[in-house]
Amino acid sequence: MDAIALRRGEHTPIRIQTPKPTPKSGEALVRTLRVGVDGTDIEVLAGEHGGFPPGEDHLVLGHEAVGIVANPNDTDLEEGTVVVPTIRRPHPDGRTAPQHLDQLDMAPMDTVVERGIAGAHGFMAEYFTSEEKYLVPIPDDLADVGFLVEPITITEKAVEHAVASRSAFDWRPESALVLGNGPLGLLTTAMFATGERFSDVYCLGRRDRPDLTIDMVESLGATYIDSRETPVSEISAAHRPMDLVYEATGYARHAFDGLDAVAPAGVLALLGVPTDWPFEIDGGRLHREAVLGNKAVVGSVNADRNHFRAAVRTLDRLPAWVIDDLVTGVSPHTDAEPAFVTDDDASIKTAVEFHRV
Numbered sequence: 001m002d003a004i005a006l007r008r009g010e011h012t013p014i015r016i017q018t019p020k021p022t023p024k025s026g027e028a029l030v031r032t033l034r035v036g037v038d039g040t041d042i043e044v045l046a047g048e049h050g051g052f053p054p055g056e057d058h059l060v061l062g063h064e065a066v067g068i069v070a071n072p073n074d075t076d077l078e079e080g081t082v083v084v085p086t087i088r089r090p091h092p093d094g095r096t097a098p099q100h101l102d103q104l105d106m107a108p109m110d111t112v113v114e115r116g117i118a119g120a121h122g123f124m125a126e127y128f129t130s131e132e133k134y135l136v137p138i139p140d141d142l143a144d145v146g147f148l149v150e151p152i153t154i155t156e157k158a159v160e161h162a163v164a165s166r167s168a169f170d171w172r173p174e175s176a177l178v179l180g181n182g183p184l185g186l187l188t189t190a191m192f193a194t195g196e197r198f199s200d201v202y203c204l205g206r207r208d209r210p211d212l213t214i215d216m217v218e219s220l221g222a223t224y225i226d227s228r229e230t231p232v233s234e235i236s237a238a239h240r241p242m243d244l245v246y247e248a249t250g251y252a253r254h255a256f257d258g259l260d261a262v263a264p265a266g267v268l269a270l271l272g273v274p275t276d277w278p279f280e281i282d283g284g285r286l287h288r289e290a291v292l293g294n295k296a297v298v299g300s301v302n303a304d305r306n307h308f309r310a311a312v313r314t315l316d317r318l319p320a321w322v323i324d325d326l327v328t329g330v331s332p333h334t335d336a337e338p339a340f341v342t343d344d345d346a347s348i349k350t351a352v353e354f355h356r357v
C-alpha cells in the first residue's frame with residue numbers, strides 16, 4: 001500500500017510502498033480517509049522535532065487522522081465506524097510509568113512515543129492499525145472533517161488546564177488573545193469566537209493585508225493584531241489586559257512577553273514547540289509581574305481521550321463556513337506535496353486524502 005514518509009537524512013515527504021498492516025489481537029484495521037498537516041509536521045520534516053522509529057530508515061508521517069474501521073478484528077468496534085486515533089502510545093521498551101498508562105498526555109515525552117511524530121509510524125498510509133482504546137468513534141457526518149478533531153483536542157486540553165489553574169476562585173474570563181494565525185491559532189480563535197466562554201477575542205499575526213487569515217479573524221468578529229505594529233508586551237495598554245493568552249506561535253519570546261499581556265488573575269497557556277534560542281529577558285520584572293498579578297503559566301501538550309470526545313462536540317458546533325474557510329486544500333495521496341506547502345499566503349489548514357467515505 002501507499003504511505004507518505006520521511007526518510008532519514010531527508011527533509012521532504014515522499015510516497016513509499018509498505019506492506020498493508022495486519023491487526024494484532026486487540027487492534028482494528030482502519031481504512032484511512034484524510035490526515036491533516038500542521039506546524040509539527042513541518043518541524044518533523046525539518047528535523048527540529050520528533051524522530052524515527054528505532055532501527056528504521058523512515059517515519060510514516062501524519063498524526064491528525066480520520067478513518068473507517070475496515071476490519072474490527074477481535075475488538076468491540078464495528079466495521080464502517082468512523083474513528084479518530086489518539087497519538088501517544090506507551091514506549092515499546094516499557095519505560096512508561098504505570099501511573100501514566102491511562103493518561104499518556106501527561107507522561108514525560110521520553111517515556112512515550114507519538115505516532116507520526118516521535119518514534120512510531122503515523123497514519124499517512126492507506127491503512128493503519130490501532131488498539132481499540134486509542135480509537136475514538138465519531139459521527140458519520142463528520143468523516144470529511146474528522147482530521148480536525150486532533151488539533152481541536154490540543155485546545156480542549158489547554159483550556160481545561162488553564163481553567164483548572166484558576167479553580168481556587170470565581171474566575172470569570174471575558175477576553176482571550178491567541179498568539180499565532182497558523183492552523184492551531186486560527187482554529188483556536190474560531191473556537192473561542194464562536195464559543196460561550198469569551199466575549200472579546202483577539203488574534204496576533206505578522207501578515208500584511210489582504211490576507212486570508214486576517215479576513216477569517218475579522219469574519220469571526222475577533223480583532224487582528226499585527227505583532228510588527230503592536231508587540232505582545234504592548235497589547236495590554238493598546239487593547240486591554242487579557243484573561244487568557246494562548247500562545248500558538250512557537251516564537252519563544254512570547255512565553256515571556258505573553259505574561260505582560262495577561263490580566264491580573266489571568267492565565268498564559270503555552271503550546272508552541274520552539275527550538276533552542278538563548279535571549280535576554282528582564283527576569284526580575286516578569287517574576288514580580290507574575291507574583292503581584294496572581295498570574296498562572298500553563299504548558300500543555302497532546303490530549304487525552306476525554307479531550308477527543310469534547311473536540312468532537314466542538315467540531316460539530318463549529319459553523320460550516322468556518323470549516324470551509326479554514327480548510328484550504330485537500331490533496332490526493334498520489335500528489336501529497338501541496339498539503340505540506342503551508343508557508344504560502346493561500347494555505348491555512350491542509351490535509352492528504354487516502355480514501356473517500
Ligand code: NAP
Nearest residue numbers: 038039180181182183184205227248249250272273301302
Ligand atoms: P505554524 O503553522 O508554524 O503557525 C505559527 C503561526 O505563528 C504562523 O502563522 C506564524 O506567522 C505565526 N507567528 C510566528 N511568530 C510570530 C510573531 N513573532 N508574531 C506574530 N505571529 C507569529 O504552527 P501551528 O500548526 O499553527 O502550531 C503552532 C505551534 O504550536 C507550533 O510551534 C507547533 O509545533 C505547536 N503545536 C503544539 C501542540 C501541543 O500539543 N502543544 C499541538 C500542535 C501544535 P507566519 O505564517 O506569518 O509566519
Ligand code: BGC
Nearest residue numbers: 038040087114117301302303
Ligand atoms: C500534536 C500532539 C503532540 C505534539 C508534540 C502536536 O502537533 O498534535 O499530539 O503531542 O505535537 O509532539
Ligand code: ZN
Nearest residue numbers: 038040063151
Ligand atoms: Zn499536531
